[in-house]
Amino acid sequence: METDVGVSTSEEANGSAAKKKPTVVFVLGGPGSGKGTQCAYIVEHFGFTHFSAGDLLRGEIDSGSENGLMIKSMMNEGKIVPSEVTVKLLQKAMEESGNEKFLIDGFPRNDENRAAFAAVTGIEPAFVLFFDCPEEEMERRILNRNQGRDDDNIETIRKRFKVFLQSSLPVVQYYESIGKVHKIDAARPVEEVFESVKAVFTSINEKDD
Numbered sequence: 001m002e003t004d005v006g007v008s009t010s011e012e013a014n015g016s017a018a019k020k021k022p023t024v025v026f027v028l029g030g031p032g033s034g035k036g037t038q039c040a041y042i043v044e045h046f047g048f049t050h051f052s053a054g055d056l057l058r059g060e061i062d063s064g065s066e067n068g069l070m071i072k073s074m075m076n077e078g079k080i081v082p083s084e085v086t087v088k089l090l091q092k093a094m095e096e097s098g099n100e101k102f103l104i105d106g107f108p109r110n111d112e113n114r115a116a117f118a119a120v121t122g123i124e125p126a127f128v129l130f131f132d133c134p135e136e137e138m139e140r141r142i143l144n145r146n147q148g149r150d151d152d153n154i155e156t157i158r159k160r161f162k163v164f165l166q167s168s169l170p171v172v173q174y175y176e177s178i179g180k181v182h183k184i185d186a187a188r189p190v191e192e193v194f195e196s197v198k199a200v201f202t203s204i205n206e207k208d209d
């Protein structure tokens with residue numbers, strides 16, 4: 001079943017034709033909190049196109065691009081790749097998609113990411129989903145993930161948790177301060193988490209009707 005989520009519009013400064021801007025939802029949460037898993041369900045039910053910033057960066061490594069080695073070494077250290085690279089990949093993916101409703105997963109991961117996306121695309125998120133999960137549960141999930149990722153080892157996982165607390169949580173707190181965060185208890189089974197996620201998207205649809 002697909003449900004419609006409204007596309008925001010903005011008037012040009014001179015008040016002429018309204019120009020459509022894509023609807024963007026940022027999906028945030030620590031490593032292993034279940035962002036990718038829940039995004040797959042949201043796509044199925046609500047007609048969004050899903051982009052994982054981490055997947056786009058891994059694609060860039062695999063393509064043999066000139067940034068590949070730099071991205072690979074930063075990811076293996078659990079560090080956040082410069083926004084210039086990530087925002088460009090997201091912007092290209094959105095332009096090529098043909099959709100106007102996007103779930104952007106794992107981005108923005110720091111304030112630099114947040115500001116660069118706003119400056120380059122002119123888009124502010126409709127809202128932010130935040131998957132709240134204790135570290136020991138996230139660690140268990142990542143160690144069982146089996147996707148063959150170089151950064152899913154205990155040493156890098158610990159570094160990623162540190163970066164999440166230091167750089168990514170403040171971005172969530174910023175969006176909380178402007179009333180844009182829907183916080184979800186992500187420590188529950190997948191289906192239960194999705195019930196809460198579904199409620200958020202359904203209530204947004206109803207508001208737009």
Ligand SMILES: Nc1ncnc2c1ncn2[C@@H]1O[C@H](COP(=O)(O)OP(=O)(O)O)[C@@H](O)[C@H]1O
Nearest residue numbers: 031032033034035036037141144145188189190
């Ligand atoms: N609610 C959940 N309960 C248990 N395991 C989960 C849950 N959500 C996701 N997982 C599993 O945990 C791992 C990490 O999930 P993933 O969606 O990749 O998280 P993220 O994108 O936030 O790192 C995957 O192996 C996934 O199958």
Ligand SMILES: Nc1ccn([C@H]2C[C@H](O)[C@@H](COP(=O)(O)OP(=O)(O)O)O2)c(=O)n1
Nearest residue numbers: 030031032053054055079080081106107109
């Ligand atoms: N906005 C982003 C997103 C991810 N990255 C890098 C740094 C992250 O540790 C890795 C992996 O991100 P990814 O979202 O795939 O990881 P999780 O799904 O949270 O486990 O990619 C980044 O540099 N900038």
Ligand SMILES: [Mg+2]
Nearest residue numbers: 035036052054
């Ligand atoms: Mg992920």
